[in-house]
Amino acid sequence: MKILHLSAECYPAAKVGGLADVVGSLPKYLNQLDHQCEVVIPKYETQWLEDQDYTKIHEGSLMMAGEEVGFSILKVKDAKLGFPLYVVSIPGRFDRPGIYIDPWSGHGYWDELERFVSFQIAVMEWMKNSHEQPDVIHCHDHHTSLVPFMLSECNRYRNMSGIPSVITVHNAEYHGEVDIDNFKLLPAFNIDNIGLLDWDGQLNSLAAGLKCAWRITTVSKSYMRELAEESNGLEILFQQERSKSQGILNGIDTEVWDPAADELIEYNFSFRNRKKGKKENKHSLCERFDLNLELPMISFIGRLVREKGADLLPDLFNRILKADIEVNFILLGTGDPQLHEIFAQMEGKHMGYFDATLEYNEQLAHQIYAGSDFILMPSRVEPCGLNQMFAMRYGTVPIVRAVGGLKDTVVDISEEDGYGITFNDFTLEAAEEAIVRAVDLFSNEKQYSEVLAKIMKLDFSWKSSAQEYEKMYKALISK
Numbered sequence: 001m002k003i004l005h006l007s008a009e010c011y012p013a014a015k016v017g018g019l020a021d022v023v024g025s026l027p028k029y030l031n032q033l034d035h036q037c038e039v040v041i042p043k044y045e046t047q048w049l050e051d052q053d054y055t056k057i058h059e060g061s062l063m064m065a066g067e068e069v070g071f072s073i074l075k076v077k078d079a080k081l082g083f084p085l086y087v088v089s090i091p092g093r094f095d096r097p098g099i100y101i102d103p104w105s106g107h108g109y110w111d112e113l114e115r116f117v118s119f120q121i122a123v124m125e126w127m128k129n130s131h132e133q134p135d136v137i138h139c140h141d142h143h144t145s146l147v148p149f150m151l152s153e154c155n156r157y158r159n160m161s162g163i164p165s166v167i168t169v170h171n172a173e174y175h176g177e178v179d180i181d182n183f184k185l186l187p188a189f190n191i192d193n194i195g196l197l198d199w200d201g202q203l204n205s206l207a208a209g210l211k212c213a214w215r216i217t218t219v220s221k222s223y224m225r226e227l228a229e230e231s232n233g234l235e236i237l238f239q240q241e242r243s244k245s246q247g248i249l250n251g252i253d254t255e256v257w258d259p260a261a262d263e264l265i266e267y268n269f270s271f272r273n274r275k276k277g278k279k280e281n282k283h284s285l286c287e288r289f290d291l292n293l294e295l296p297m298i299s300f301i302g303r304l305v306r307e308k309g310a311d312l313l314p315d316l317f318n319r320i321l322k323a324d325i326e327v328n329f330i331l332l333g334t335g336d337p338q339l340h341e342i343f344a345q346m347e348g349k350h351m352g353y354f355d356a357t358l359e360y361n362e363q364l365a366h367q368i369y370a371g372s373d374f375i376l377m378p379s380r381v382e383p384c385g386l387n388q389m390f391a392m393r394y395g396t397v398p399i400v401r402a403v404g405g406l407k408d409t410v411v412d413i414s415e416e417d418g419y420g421i422t423f424n425d426f427t428l429e430a431a432e433e434a435i436v437r438a439v440d441l442f443s444n445e446k447q448y449s450e451v452l453a454k455i456m457k458l459d460f461s462w463k464s465s466a467q468e469y470e471k472m473y474k475a476l477i478s479k
């Protein structure tokens with residue numbers, strides 16, 4: 001089957017979060033099952049994209065609100081990603097270094113809507129003019145979720161209305177909501193059907209995608225259930241569309257995330273020499289951040305935003321210090337500027353126990369997974385979560401709030417065959433108790449080493465999930 005994935009992110013070309021990891025690996029594993037997946041993203045000015053060579057595949061122009069916009073489709077040469085990667089170059093819209101946020105100002109780009117609408121129309125125009133159309137168009141999150149609407153509603157694309165479309169929801173906190181008048185940016189459609197774009201009087205890209213796509217998937221089964229109860233205003237829509245929805249758990253790219261071969265970590269290790277490997281990598285982190293090797297090392301990696309529970313961390317850490325529980329805490333990530341300030345202050349105040357690296361740093365992330373004893377994920381919302389899976393593959397025990405994909409991938413040590421620490425309530429008390437349990441586990445050498453052996457043996461590869469996607473595509477095509 002030929003499947004075209006449309007996304008705003010794809011690792012290693014352009015990454016903000018887990019969306020990039022998934023779009024950068026699922027197609028590769030589907031192709032190993034003998035499919036032809038291709039990925040299309042905008043051509044930003046990220047370092048990786050700047051460093052590539054390209055072949056021009058198509059050149060065209062599109063109309064957006066009466067204005068002609070030129071674009072070209074370029075194919076990345078020799079990327080060795082396991083799938084062909086195409087980028088849409090739209091001068092004036094994407095030739096900037098940031099993906100969503102301007103790195104200079106720290107704010108989102110003012111023309112986000114025009115950027116992603118032009119990206120989506122460009123893809124539609126390219127497909128319309130290409131003689132080989134895909135069997136399925138697979139869209140990811142709201143930046144590409146107007147495509148299912150255009151496929152089914154826009155007069156220009158009648159010839160493509162039979163192509164099945166899928167929308168995968170990686171994060172339903174963001175909808176791409178704007179004033180309804182912006183429908184004028186889209187190619188002509190029967191105005192009687194404007195309701196398909198509308199949610200609560202606004203043009204809501206994600207809602208339009210949910211209504212128009214042939215199939216909806218989310219990235220874990222628990223998150224699928226949670227969305228019907230809490231999805232930032234789209235609950236009823238998720239309930240209405242239940243019959244065409246399903247949760248498929250993400251996998252991880254076990255070739256990129258392999259402690260035995262990972263070039264980004266100091267000491268490679270495998271299951272066989274796991275204890276030594278963990279120790280050496282921890283040692284390197286302790287030297288780098290001036291931390292005590294004997295203490296349990298708990299880390300947080302990720303976007304510093306509400307969803308991830310990053311705002312809980314300052315008070316949590318203070319409580320732990322007050323309770324005389326000795327741990328090292330490492331934090332890596334960027335996000336809310338207010339939190340940046342708080343974490344920078346904490347670092348000064350708790351030298352030797354706390355380190356915050358407030359940047360995006362893929363190399364350091366790998367080293368932290370390799371060297372930490374625990375990874376902490378106190379998420380309010382977690383559609384799937386990949387960090388707990390990366391961590392476990394590197395022998396790092398997860399401490400997670402049992403929500404969404406975290407609930408589906410981490411079994412508490414109190415249960416039979418358990419291997420992680422989970423807590424239910426989003427409260428300081430519950431998170432503190434979880435940390436106390438982690439410290440206890442760490443001090444029990446025998447139990448800790450059993451857990452270490454268990455997590456390193458777990459299979460979080462794409463194997464079974466890629467088959468579930470395959471099954472879904474097949475069912476759509478036969479419709």
Ligand code: GLC
Pocket residue numbers: 017018019022170171219250382383384385386405
């Ligand atoms: C988003 C979600 C995360 C998920 C990822 C990939 O970043 O927040 O939970 O793992 O997408 O699907």
